[in-house]
Amino acid sequence: MATRALHTVRQARPGSARADVPLASVLADHPPASDSLGLYIHVPFCAKRCHYCSFNTAPLDESAMVRYLAALERELDLLGDLEWAPRVRVETVFFGGGTPSLLDPEALAAILVRLRRRFGVAADAETTVECNPESVTRTKLEAYRAAGVNRLSLGVQSLDDGILPRLGRLHDRRGARLAFEASRDAGFSNVSVDLMYGLPGLDLEGWSRTVDAVLDWQPDHLSAYGLTLDAGSLWGAAGVGGLPPEETVVEQYWQLTRVAAERGFEHYEVSNYARPGFRSRHNQIYWRAAEYLAAGPGACGFVGGVRYANVRATPRYCETLEEGRLPLDTFEELTPGQRSAERLFLGLRTADGVPAPWLEARRQGDASLRRTLAAWRDARLLAEGDDRVRLTEAGFLLSDALFIELL
Ligand SMILES: C[S@@+](CC[C@H](N)C(=O)[O-])C[C@H]1O[C@@H](n2cnc3c(N)ncnc32)[C@H](O)[C@@H]1O
Ligand code: SF4
Structure with missing residues (x-):
């Protein structure tokens, strides 16, 4: 059974670009079919790389962050200059990472202001920020909320203080709970928690304790991913001991589905559970194969029948924008x-x-x-x-x- 590969959160990158098509014109030549879009914004920095992670992220460096923020604003401007941009409305914005909660509230607010200046953004647009527990405080989250963020996705992964450091995480059980409380205290009424199972050293009892404790917090949404390892991660490259057997991983999946149902969550996607009314609107755009724009290094979008990906390396992404061009790297027109x-x-x-x-x-x-x-x-x-x-x-x-x- 292929459970380990099953709950992947990665999106396939599109195939290689056609040599005869200038990348910059791809979006201009493929207007969206719909007048409403999602927008994914990738923030490519983390305080430290977790041992299992192969996402497009690098250690935070203040000067790289300043350069990235300027490039991102330029990218939003160039997207906003597309002939079709005035006709579309942005219905969801998702700041993913990396660790978007490393953004100062002022920087995050400036991005949203820029976006609203260049695009029609729905008044009720679902605006999500992925947060790592150690990088949030009530004050920071209040400022995010004032900037227009209305949904948080908190990367808890585990509440086991024996397991968290092995993953390379910077928070502990108490820090995760305090971050969740800070999100409620800051006024967020739509908070999701990310968990991982199939982790080294995680048995069924340990997983049950984490699930029960997180559900006791009463989050509105839960994402739970079975560990996947690929060569881009430390563990994928070097290997890791202590992985639970396949049967245990399967039991962990069933344990969560059972308890989530008992607590009133609907299991609405392979890896996602929501209280009624709290499905992720942004992720549903992906699952319905609807259209969304992408901004930030390595971000993938889908508009006008074209799946595309931005340049992955942050310095080259910035360079391309500094030269005044959209940072498309590859695209594929789907048949x-x-x-x-x-x-x-x-x-x-x-x-x-x-x-x-x-x-x-x-x-x-x-x-x-x-x-x-x-x-x-x-x-x-x-x-x-x-x-x-x-x-x-x-x-x-x-x-x-x-x-x-x-x-
Ligand atoms: C893109 S990460 C960013 C979120 C945030 N930086 C964090 O770590 O909490 C989104 C989620 O993907 C999941 N994830 C990352 N790497 C994974 C892996 N190798 N296997 C399964 N899930 C993974 C984690 O649950 C994580 O919260
Ligand atoms: S899991 Fe999250 S915090 Fe850890 S390296 Fe990946 S993106 Fe960064």
């Missing part, structure tokens, strides 16, 4: 077949599933796929009801393996 496959796979990651005809279209004339789908239905991995098809929670657990069979 209609690729788009419908993406919509299918992304939709099946959610509890809403997909309209039955989407799967029917693939099933037509494919006897082997019909047999596979019948076997999944019999094994209760897939539920075909009314006019939609959904994976069950057992299906979520195996979704990556199932998708390989669907391809």
